[in-house]
Every structure is written in C-alpha cells, then in structure tokens.
Amino acid sequence: MSQTTLQSQTVALTETGSDVELRKVFKVFNGETAVRGVDLTIGQGEFFSILGPSGCGKTTTLRLIAGFETPSAGEVLVRGQSMLNVPPNQRPVNTVFQSYALFGHMTIWDNVAFGLKIKGLTKAELEGQVREALVLVKMESFARRYPAQLSGGQRQRVALARALVNRPAVLLLDEPLGALDLKLRKEMQMELSSLHRELGMTFVMVTHDQEEALSLSDRIAVMNEGRVEQVGTPSEIYEAPRSPFIADFIGETNLLRGRLAQVDREGWQVETDHGSPIMVRPVADWQPGRGDAIAVSVRPEKVGLSLYPPEVKVNCFEGELQNIMYLGTHVHYAVELRSGEKITVMQVNTGGEMPTVSTQVYVHWSTQDGLAMPA
Amino acid sequence: MTQTAPPPNTPGSLDSVPNAAKKHWVGPWALLGPPGLWLVLLLVLPTLVIFELSLVPGIRPGDLVNPSGLDNYTQIFESVYLRVMLRSLLFAIGTTVVSLVLGFPVAYWIALMSPKRWRNLLLVAFILPLWTSSLLRSYAWISILRPTGVLNSFLGIFNLPALDILNQSPAVLVGMSYSFLPYMVLILYSSLEKLDLKLLEAAADLGATPIQSFWKITVPQSFQGIAAGSLLVFIISLGDFINPELLGGASSMTVSRLIYNQFLGPTQNWGFGSSLSMIMIFAVSAAVALLIRYGNTSSGKV
Numbered sequence: 124m125s126q127t128t129l130q131s132q133t134v135a136l137t138e139t140g141s142d143v144e145l146r147k148v149f150k151v152f153n154g155e156t157a158v159r160g161v162d163l164t165i166g167q168g169e170f171f172s173i174l175g176p177s178g179c180g181k182t183t184t185l186r187l188i189a190g191f192e193t194p195s196a197g198e199v200l201v202r203g204q205s206m207l208n209v210p211p212n213q214r215p216v217n218t219v220f221q222s223y224a225l226f227g228h229m230t231i232w233d234n235v236a237f238g239l240k241i242k243g244l245t246k247a248e249l250e251g252q253v254r255e256a257l258v259l260v261k262m263e264s265f266a267r268r269y270p271a272q273l274s275g276g277q278r279q280r281v282a283l284a285r286a287l288v289n290r291p292a293v294l295l296l297d298e299p300l301g302a303l304d305l306k307l308r309k310e311m312q313m314e315l316s317s318l319h320r321e322l323g324m325t326f327v328m329v330t331h332d333q334e335e336a337l338s339l340s341d342r343i344a345v346m347n348e349g350r351v352e353q354v355g356t357p358s359e360i361y362e363a364p365r366s367p368f369i370a371d372f373i374g375e376t377n378l379l380r381g382r383l384a385q386v387d388r389e390g391w392q393v394e395t396d397h398g399s400p401i402m403v404r405p406v407a408d409w410q411p412g413r414g415d416a417i418a419v420s421v422r423p424e425k426v427g428l429s430l431y432p433p434e435v436k437v438n439c440f441e442g443e444l445q446n447i448m449y450l451g452t453h454v455h456y457a458v459e460l461r462s463g464e465k466i467t468v469m470q471v472n473t474g475g476e477m478p479t480v481s482t483q484v485y486v487h488w489s490t491q492d493g494l495a496m497p498a
Numbered sequence: 499m500t501q502t503a504p505p506p507n508t509p510g511s512l513d514s515v516p517n518a519a520k521k522h523w524v525g526p527w528a529l530l531g532p533p534g535l536w537l538v539l540l541l542v543l544p545t546l547v548i549f550e551l552s553l554v555p556g557i558r559p560g561d562l563v564n565p566s567g568l569d570n571y572t573q574i575f576e577s578v579y580l581r582v583m584l585r586s587l588l589f590a591i592g593t594t595v596v597s598l599v600l601g602f603p604v605a606y607w608i609a610l611m612s613p614k615r616w617r618n619l620l621l622v623a624f625i626l627p628l629w630t631s632s633l634l635r636s637y638a639w640i641s642i643l644r645p646t647g648v649l650n651s652f653l654g655i656f657n658l659p660a661l662d663i664l665n666q667s668p669a670v671l672v673g674m675s676y677s678f679l680p681y682m683v684l685i686l687y688s689s690l691e692k693l694d695l696k697l698l699e700a701a702a703d704l705g706a707t708p709i710q711s712f713w714k715i716t717v718p719q720s721f722q723g724i725a726a727g728s729l730l731v732f733i734i735s736l737g738d739f740i741n742p743e744l745l746g747g748a749s750s751m752t753v754s755r756l757i758y759n760q761f762l763g764p765t766q767n768w769g770f771g772s773s774l775s776m777i778m779i780f781a782v783s784a785a786v787a788l789l790i791r792y793g794n795t796s797s798g799k800v
Contacts, residue, residue, distance in 0.1 A: 238704035
C-alpha cells in the first residue's frame with residue numbers, strides 16, 4: 124500500500140522536478156547495514172528533514188547524497204542526474220557540517236570564499252558574492268576574524284554562508300543546530316526557516332530533534348534502524364503516525380498494545396493486553412482482521428483528568444495519581460490504571476487547584492483521539 | 499646560586515590561606531632547583547668558559563687564559579672558513595629538505611591512511627634505527643656507498659655505471675638525511691594525526707580536488723609540524739659531526755669538524771675553536787628561538 128503511494132508520489136515529483144532521489148539505497152559498513160533500502164524523493168525547493176534517533180542511518184543517508192559515502196546498492200540522483208561515480212567535489216550540493224568544519228587557518232572571509240576560489244573566480248568577481256553571503260547570515264563585520272575567535276552560533280552562521288555562497292542545487296544540513304544551546308537554537312531555527320524562504324533552495328536537514336523537524340520542515344522522513352518508516356508533512360507525522368515507533372518518537376504519547384476485538388460503525392474496539400477495552404477511530408486505508416495486533420497511541424494532551432466519574436463511559440478508566448510534574452505552562456500527571464497500565468496526562472495550567480498524589484482519579488479520551496496502527 | 503627567595507607572607511594572607519599560599523610560592527622554585535643547578539653547572543658555566551677562551555688568540559692547552567681581543571672572531575671571516583660555514587649551512591638545509599620531502603608522505607600515510615592498529619607498530623619500525631648507535635649507522639653507509647659496496651654491486655646487476663660518492667658531499671647528505679629522517683617523521687606524524695578529516699570532507703564538498711585539498715588544507719593545517727620538524731632537523735644537522743667525518747672525506751669540511759680539529763686535532767687552537775663554537779651556539783639558539791616562536795602558534799586552531 125505505502126509502496127504504491129510512494130511511487131505515485133515519485134512520478135508526480137519527477138514531473139515538477141525533484142532535486143534529490145534515492146532509489147533502494149543500501150549502505151553496509153564492515154558487515155553492518157546502516158541504510159536498508161531507502162527510497163526518497165525530495166522536491167525542488169522543499170525543506171526536507173530526515174529525523175530519527177542516533178544510529179538510525181540518517182547521517183549516512185545525508186553522506187550518501189553528499190558523496191562522502193558510496194551506496195552498497197541502489198542509486199542516488201541529484202536533479203535527475205545519477206551520482207554514481209561522481210565524487211563529492213563535482214556534486215551540485217553543499218554541506219553544513221555538524222562540527223562546522225571551518226578552516227582554522229583561514230579568515231572568515233577566506234572560508235566563505237573557498238568554494239568560489241576553487242571554481243576559479245577572481246578576487247574581484249567573488250567579492251560581491253562573499254559579502255552578500257556574509258550579510259545574509261549577519262556576519263559581515265567578522266570577515267577578518269578567524270574561526271577560533273567566534274562563538275558556536277557565529278561559527279554556525281559562517282558554515283551556512285560558506286555553503287550557501289556556492290548556490291548549490293541542494294543544501295545538506297547535518298544536525299546543524301545540535302551544538303547550540305536552547306535559546307540560540309530557537310533563534311537559528313527561525314533564521315534557517317527565513318533563509319529557506321528567501322533563497323527557495325532545497326534544504327535537506329538531518330536531525331534527532333523532533334521539535335526542530337516539526338517546526339521547520341515541509342516534509343519529514345522518519346528513519347529507524349536504517350529504514351524510512353514514514354514520509355509526510357509534520358502534521359501527518361504527528362497526527363497519523365504509521366508505527367508505534369513514530370508515535371513514540373514524535374512527541375510524547377501513551378502507547379497501549381492489544382488486539383482488534385470488534386469493528387463497529389463508530390469505531391474499532393481494541394482489547395488491550397491488560398484487559399481494558401478501548402475504542403479507537405477507524406483508519407481509512409487499513410483493514411486489520413479481528414484478533415490482529417494493534418497499537419493505540421493517545422497523546423497526553425488529549426487525555427482528560429477528573430476527580431469524579433465523568434458522564435461518558437467510553438475510554439474512561441479509574442486509576443491512582445502517582446506523580447505530578449509542574450512545568451509552568453503545563454502540568455504532567457502520571458496515572459496508574461487499575462489494570463496496571465500507566466497513562467500520562469498533560470493539561471494546560473489554568474491556575475486551578477491541583478489534585479494531590481495518591482488520590483483516585485479518572486482519565487478519559489474521545490474515540491477520535493485514539494490512533495490505531497500495526498503493532 | 500640562590501634563587502629568588504619566596505616573598506614573606508603578610509600576616510593577613512597567612513590567616514586566610516595558611517598553607518596553600520606558602521606552598522604555592524615555594525613549590526615551583528623547589529622543583530626548578532635541581533635542573534637549574536644542572537643547567538648552570540653543565541651548560542651555562544662551560545659556555546662562559548668557551549666564551550672566555552674565544553677571546554684569547556691562538557690559545558693552546560697549557561697556556562694562561564688572558565682575554566685580549568676579537569682576533570679569533572675576525573679569523574672566521576677568512577674566505578676558507580666562510581666556505582666551511584656555507585657548506586655546513588647547505589648540508590643542514592639539504593638534509594632538512596630531503597627529510598621533509600621523504601618524511602611527509604611517510605608520516606601522512608602512517609597518520610591518515612594506514613590501518614589504525616598498525617600505526618604504533620609502523621612508527622616504532624620507523625624509529626627503530628634510532629636505537630642503534632649513530633656511529634654504527636654511518637659505518638653501515640660506508641659499506642653501502644664505497645666503490646665496491648652494496649650500492650655499486652646492485653647497479654652492476656643492471657649494467658649501470660658505478661657511483662663513486664663516498665667521501666663526497668652526496669654521501670654526507672645521504673647519511674645525514676637517513677639519520678634525521680625519523681625525527682621529521684615523528685614530528686610530522688604527531689601533527690598530521692591531529693588533522694580533522696572533516697576539513698578535508700568540507701574542502702571536497704566545496705569543490706576542491708584531492709590535490710587542492712592537500713595544498714590548501716592539509717599543508718597549512720600541519721604547518722606547525724612542518725616548521726617544528728624542519729627546524730629540529732636543521733639544528734641537529736648543523737651540529738652533526740659523525741656523518742661529515744665518516745662519509746665526507748677531506749673535501750667535506752664542516753664547522754663541527756673544524757671545531758673538533760681545533761680542540762682534538764693537530765691544530766690545537768682552542769681560541770679559534772671556541773669562537774667557532776660561539777658562532778654555532780648563536781646560530782642554533784636563533785633557530786631554537788624560531789622553533790619556539792612558530793612551533794607554538796595557537797592562533798588558527800579551531
């Protein structure tokens with residue numbers, strides 16, 4: 124099923140012009156498979172993120188596009204051209220490295236001018252472009268400094284300028300903001316986003332930070348153990364995860380595992396491993412049989428908490444409040460159900476009185492908020 | 499010689515940091531004591547003695563030391579001695595260039611291309627010759643380079659003309675380069691080993707060919723190692739005595755041989771030997787100053 128949608132997507136995108144295409148790409152290092160048959164089509168001008176935990180093969184995938192690794196099997200295409208046997212220095216892509224990899228023996232100006240000098244531009248020719256790139260990342264006043272004299276955030280900007288100045292077809296970003304502290308990261312996220320809008324260039328970013336991927340990307344590929352588990356827009360990935368891994372990895376969730384017990388008009392009834400029956404919204408393009416293993420994801424912010432039995436009886440369970448985490452804007456509640464399952468509830472802090480630990484509480488959520496997926 | 503005494507602690511500071519402050523002042527001087535004494539007895543005093551001797555024209559063993567002028571220094575500027583100094587300089591420069599050209603690829607290969615678990619073994623293999631006496635190594639070169647030696651019997655196999663380079667300058671260059679190459683390799687290795695390979699990837703990413711990356715990234719990034727290795731090899735070849743003496747023959751007179759002759763050879767002119775020594779000490783000190791200046795630049799390292 125997902126195979127056909129992917130292929131129809133591929134056709135659609137090649138017609139409008141895809142910038143990067145990976146076809147059944149494998150990469151094996153000393154007997155260990157880092158990338159297992161990745162198919163991706165990244166459209167022109169897209170901000171595309173490859174998201175996954177460390178060791179999922181996302182960086183290897185990026186390095187395959189850059190040309191630092193050669194695929195063990197499969198093919199990489201950039202702008203429709205096969206990159207087989209094309210060394211990194213001849214590919215129309217540029218990389219922003221995680222460690223920035225700035226040339227310490229050169230000034231900021233020379234770092235940014237490096238690519239253009241290699242292309243054979245004269246000093247006069249490249250001057251305007253280098254200045255423009257430095258202005259773009261707000262580093263024009265640092266041109267004469269050396270990388271060692273800059274802060275992490277400033278180095279990050281120089282690394283961006285050094286790549287952008289070459290006007291690549293595709294800009295590859297390897298965990299570009301990973302080394303920055305939270306506040307700086309937020310700032311740079313905004314700037315990356317506006318740079319992308321301004322330049323209309325295709326950005327391919329590797330990140331393990333799901334929030335970063337959700338907030339910046341047009342589309343996201345979630346990778347796990349060398350495979351792409353799902354490709355979709357941020358809202359698709361968040362609202363309709365296709366696997367328990369994704370549901371768990373993107374945002375927080377309560378995962379309940381069980382078997383399909385009954386298919387009704389208003390929803391599917393799932394018997395969880397712990398015995399509580401829950402109702403979930405049917406999934407449009409998936410028809411599991413009765414008794415099939417099903418995982419149900421319920422986001423903590425969709426779960427209600429009350430001290431008294433609510434009127435609705437569907438998806439309503441009694442439990443004991445075990446822990447309260449006060450987060451300022453939100454409050455996290457950990458509840459253990461009678462059946463032994465643990466449910467996390469997140470509520471907006473409205474300033475009302477909070478229940479105390481060890482009290483009996485009721486958790487409940489609507490059928491619409493239970494997302495079913497193959498376990 | 500007494501070192502600067504630790505400054506007396508004021509009562510106030512004694513109250514606040516009683517022992518730590520005291521130790522802080524005494525410790526470094528106490529540590530410096532023994533090596534300081536060593537240096538004064540075996541380096542500073544002898545140098546002063548040599549300097550004194552250099553001011554006595556034509557002094558021979560048994561003469562009274564009676565400093566009376568700079569004649570020994572003006573003697574150096576006679577063309578025959580200037581030629582000797584120039585030859586020493588050229589040997590040292592030649593050895594440095596040969597070691598750098600031969601040593602860089604070796605160090606590069608060991609540091610960046612050889613399998614990691616072999617690296618230490620390869621390095622040790624390269625340094626192994628240093629464990630034998632330099633005298634023996636030079637004798638080995640005699641048996642290789644002499645007219646009926648290994649080199650010429652090898653050339654004979656291919657009907658190539660025999661090379662008669664023993665007791666000539668090329669033999670000295672070969673012997674010195676062979677002797678000091680390991681130092682160059684060691685220093686270059688330790689510098690290349692620290693090279694961030696991501697920089698080479700970044701250069702390739704920006705369009706540089708491997709050759710461009712080498713000249714624009716690898717060489718400048720390992721410049722400290724190149725400078726340190728070159729100066730070290732230059733300094734030790736400038737003062738080398740064994741190779742010119744054993745491999746160079748009469749035509750390859752160097753400053754070190756000249757100095758030897760003034761003290762232990764037939765000439766027995768201690769004054770002139772001392773002035774030559776002072777010039778050498780000065781030249782080597784200048785080179786060491788350069789080494790300290792350029793071997794320590796930390797700017798430009800990320």
